Amino acid sequence: xxxxxxxxxxxxxxxxxxxxxxxxxxxxxxxxxxxxxxxxxxxxxxxxxxxxxxxxxxxxxxxxxxxx
Amino acid sequence: xxxxxxxxxxxxxxxxxxxxxxxxxxxxxxxxxxxxxxxxxxxxxxxxxxxxxxxxxxxxxxxxxxxxxxxxxxxxxxxxxxxxxxxxxxxxxxxxxxxxxxxxxxxxxxxxxxxxxxxxxxxxxxxxxxxxxxxxxxxxxxxxxxxxxxxxxxxxxxxxxxxxxxxxxxxxxxxxxxxxxxxxxxxxxxxxxxxxxxxxxxxxxxxxxxxxxxxxxxxxxxxxxxxxxxxxxxxxxxxxxxxxxxxxxxxxxxxxxxxxxxxxxxxxxxxxxxxx
Ligand SMILES: Cc1ncc(C[n+]2csc(CCOP(=O)(O)OP(=O)(O)O)c2C)c(N)n1
Ligand code: SF4
Ligand code: SF4
Ligand code: SF4
Ligand SMILES: [Mg+2]
Numbered sequence: 001x002x003x004x005x006x007x008x009x010x011x012x013x014x015x016x017x018x019x020x021x022x023x024x025x026x027x028x029x030x031x032x033x034x035x036x037x038x039x040x041x042x043x044x045x046x047x048x049x050x051x052x053x054x055x056x057x058x059x060x061x062x063x064x065x066x067x068x
Numbered sequence: 069x070x071x072x073x074x075x076x077x078x079x080x081x082x083x084x085x086x087x088x089x090x091x092x093x094x095x096x097x098x099x100x101x102x103x104x105x106x107x108x109x110x111x112x113x114x115x116x117x118x119x120x121x122x123x124x125x126x127x128x129x130x131x132x133x134x135x136x137x138x139x140x141x142x143x144x145x146x147x148x149x150x151x152x153x154x155x156x157x158x159x160x161x162x163x164x165x166x167x168x169x170x171x172x173x174x175x176x177x178x179x180x181x182x183x184x185x186x187x188x189x190x191x192x193x194x195x196x197x198x199x200x201x202x203x204x205x206x207x208x209x210x211x212x213x214x215x216x217x218x219x220x221x222x223x224x225x226x227x228x229x230x231x232x233x234x235x236x237x238x239x240x241x242x243x244x245x246x247x248x249x250x251x252x253x254x255x256x257x258x259x260x261x262x263x264x265x266x267x268x269x270x271x272x273x274x275x276x277x278x279x280x281x282x283x284x285x286x287x288x289x290x291x292x293x294x295x296x297x298x299x300x301x302x303x304x305x306x307x308x309x310x311x312x313x314x315x316x317x318x319x320x321x322x323x324x325x326x327x328x329x330x331x332x333x334x335x336x337x338x339x340x341x342x343x344x
Contacts, residue, residue, distance in 0.1 A: 012085070015090035022289070054096075057085075062070065
């Protein structure tokens, strides 16, 4: 098992294109006022599809220490 | 390395966010190129990124390597100069369909013909994005642009066939949707000692999408998924390939490289003048 990860967003860079929302296989993401929002983080399978396809480097998986 | 670390390592963070429109495919392609560089563990000091003019060509301004943002269509000519002057540099050209196949079409065929060790990544969005949506040599026949208000009557260039016919020794195509495959093609292209041409199919929702009723950024991204099929799958299952565009590695045939040939002449003449 690798280090646990969580999906994080850089709202300053998000342009609200909706690509991550459309291609997330678990319907985790939503656009709220044209900015991405992690609406159902508990459903996230950390597949990295959002990170791969965001044209603006605004969403990615971040490693989180286990005890947090 | 995740995106955040990649940005810190290889981008000019103070220049971000980039100016590309929401959902423009160019950002995904630039990301894929940098991932390829990171995967190969290349020394950033030994990389030179050269671009022309266009939305795509702005990529060089965001990337933290030796960079050269040149004039429209001439990226390959400048890159040839860089590589001839310093063959130890890994030279990458980031260009657009207009930049490399319209105004710069001649440079493309002759750079390919020489098989000089340059890796070209052509961001092909089938339009001149930067100047407002004029048709380009890769705009499909019948499609619309500001300069083709009744539909484009030109035939379309297949950039990969063009590069291969002209002498490129590594040729492949992928799309912004298939970003992982695109990364692999760029890695292979960089590793080929010779002229490599990677067509990275992009999307311009702002002009091409709107003019041609191709939908928004998401719809265009779906087309970059559904309209393409890998050549290996297509060979096995021609039934699946009907009305799809081929992608993948098309050509990989290393040949003698230009700066090495040139070096041989230098070495020969040095020897001759020594004996004279
Ligand atoms: C010599 C010259 N001619 C024309 C232009 C205007 N011009 C700037 S970018 C461009 C086309 C860009 O298209 P492409 O290379 O496909 O890039 P994109 O914007 O689509 O990414 C043109 C015609 C110019 N800057 N210089
Ligand atoms: S990592 Fe995968 S599941 Fe999680 S938000 Fe991104 S695309 Fe959705
Ligand atoms: S893909 Fe990127 S820019 Fe587009 S909505 Fe998602 S986070 Fe924002
Ligand atoms: S005009 Fe088109 S190519 Fe240029 S940034 Fe906007 S979407 Fe991208
Ligand atoms: Mg273009």
